[in-house]
Amino acid sequence: MLPMKIRIAQNAGFCYGVRRAIKIADEALEKNKSIYSLGPIIHNPQVVSEYEKKGLKVVESIDEAKNAILIRSHGIPPQIYKLINKKKLECIDATCPFVKEAQDYAKQLYEEGYFVVIIGDKNHPEVQAHIAYANYQAQVINSKEEAKNIQAQKIGVVSQTTQSVDNFVSIVSELVKKAKEIRIFNTICDATEKRQESAKELAQISDIMIVIGGKNSANTRKLFEICLNFCKKVYYIETKEELKKEWFYNVKNVGITAGASTPSWLIDDVIQAIESIDNDIH
Amino acid sequence: MLPMKIRIAQNAGFCYGVRRAIKIADEALEKNKSIYSLGPIIHNPQVVSEYEKKGLKVVESIDEAKNAILIRSHGIPPQIYKLINKKKLECIDATCPFVKEAQDYAKQLYEEGYFVVIIGDKNHPEVQAHIAYANYQAQVINSKEEAKNIQAQKIGVVSQTTQSVDNFVSIVSELVKKAKEIRIFNTICDATEKRQESAKELAQISDIMIVIGGKNSANTRKLFEICLNFCKKVYYIETKEELKKEWFYNVKNVGITAGASTPSWLIDDVIQAIESIDNDIH
Ligand code: F3S
Numbered sequence A, B: 001m002l003p004m005k006i007r008i009a010q011n012a013g014f015c016y017g018v019r020r021a022i023k024i025a026d027e028a029l030e031k032n033k034s035i036y037s038l039g040p041i042i043h044n045p046q047v048v049s050e051y052e053k054k055g056l057k058v059v060e061s062i063d064e065a066k067n068a069i070l071i072r073s074h075g076i077p078p079q080i081y082k083l084i085n086k087k088k089l090e091c092i093d094a095t096c097p098f099v100k101e102a103q104d105y106a107k108q109l110y111e112e113g114y115f116v117v118i119i120g121d122k123n124h125p126e127v128q129a130h131i132a133y134a135n136y137q138a139q140v141i142n143s144k145e146e147a148k149n150i151q152a153q154k155i156g157v158v159s160q161t162t163q164s165v166d167n168f169v170s171i172v173s174e175l176v177k178k179a180k181e182i183r184i185f186n187t188i189c190d191a192t193e194k195r196q197e198s199a200k201e202l203a204q205i206s207d208i209m210i211v212i213g214g215k216n217s218a219n220t221r222k223l224f225e226i227c228l229n230f231c232k233k234v235y236y237i238e239t240k241e242e243l244k245k246e247w248f249y250n251v252k253n254v255g256i257t258a259g260a261s262t263p264s265w266l267i268d269d270v271i272q273a274i275e276s277i278d279n280d281i282h
């Protein structure tokens, strides 16, 4: 029997902004033995503890930081930059350029006199920064119902980058009825959508799909559900240890995808483990 | 038996912009024996022929005009103003201020680098002027399907003033998906909606509704249909001659409304005729 063909979905795992942040952290850690990260660099405990060993210490506020501080992809309010300056800390800024763009739009809309509406989750750090860029005058909403309560003649809209297009459009169509002028910056990043699209495509040509990610990661669960619609055998694992030999009997095409906070070395580990199963059984 | 109570719907007949245009024409005709109108002042043959007698002559182009030219509520392209200047004609401008506002937005969006989208009927004179204000670079669309074909990073939207809110919102929600930035000026005038709302309210408390307007007037037919939903006896007439005595037997509350191009004297004629029927039968 032929060996299995293992394919990894395009856009599996980290998005551009997170990969970039990790790279910036790596480069900084080469020069600097001890760096402080304002909040965890990504929502993955393995990655965080690995980086802690390399010298990246997670802090909750600037007060706890010394020497150098890393800003993760979600960005921070402009006031925090001032604090960093004041404390004369080196600022290693890994804010995702797409997030930065949304911040700039929030600021511009506020300055041009728009009533700023941010579509997203008001507790998310990215959105917290957007609010700050709109001089704390922004209204955060996440549903059509909340949109109904907005009253303004000149509305400016930005979105949390991970917002779903459908929810965004449905909220905007409500807002359009409320204002004389509405100016919308569609700041949705297509990383999530592309990851899901690629998973779907790969699931259609695979005999088995392995979805890698934290069991409590909402975006990984979504990937798993999408794959289930297009492939008969789909398994959801956190690490290679959960793989089972018998899954791969009579399998020719293996597809792999991973959630947004799954690092590439974790994906590589899984691939190697599957290859050795392949050698074993075929 | 008590005499009938006759009520006229609020916002029946002419909208603000048409009433204003008529007033401007009246004032101009007091000073000036002969004025030219670029297209009929409103879409009502009785009114047009009445004004023709007063000295308002309808022409299709500036070339046919002498002395003074009247611009009706729909407005005209900026190039026509230049021609009027060049021909040294007196310009009596009755462009509706709400239409003017939409023209200004179309111009502004074009100048600020937006791909201008006009939601409306591309053959309507109002829309023709909007296109000209966007330096003839605008795309006119009237449905969600047409919106799907638009590709631009920076879209600016204005609407024909008589567009329906529902169609506007449905088109805009399609456009939102297409652009990085979309700036929408909701230039829908609420005259039509208000006229319909008032007709509905009055129909609910009337034993009979008389709807006055040209038989081929789309907006009058719409009023008629709305009234039918809320009142058992609804009649659609063009002039008082069509009224029938027997409609008013056992009737206490008479409601009257009229389409957008029905002049008030025509409404007054109908009211007087109904009053004399009332005297006759009660
Ligand atoms: S952090 Fe990632 S999800 Fe998009 S906005 Fe930046 S690439």
Ligand code: F3S
Pocket: B015, B016, B017, B018, B073, B074, B096, B097, B098, B099, B161, B162, B189, B190, B191, B192
């Ligand atoms: S002409 Fe009439 S319909 Fe509105 S835009 Fe002006 S009031």
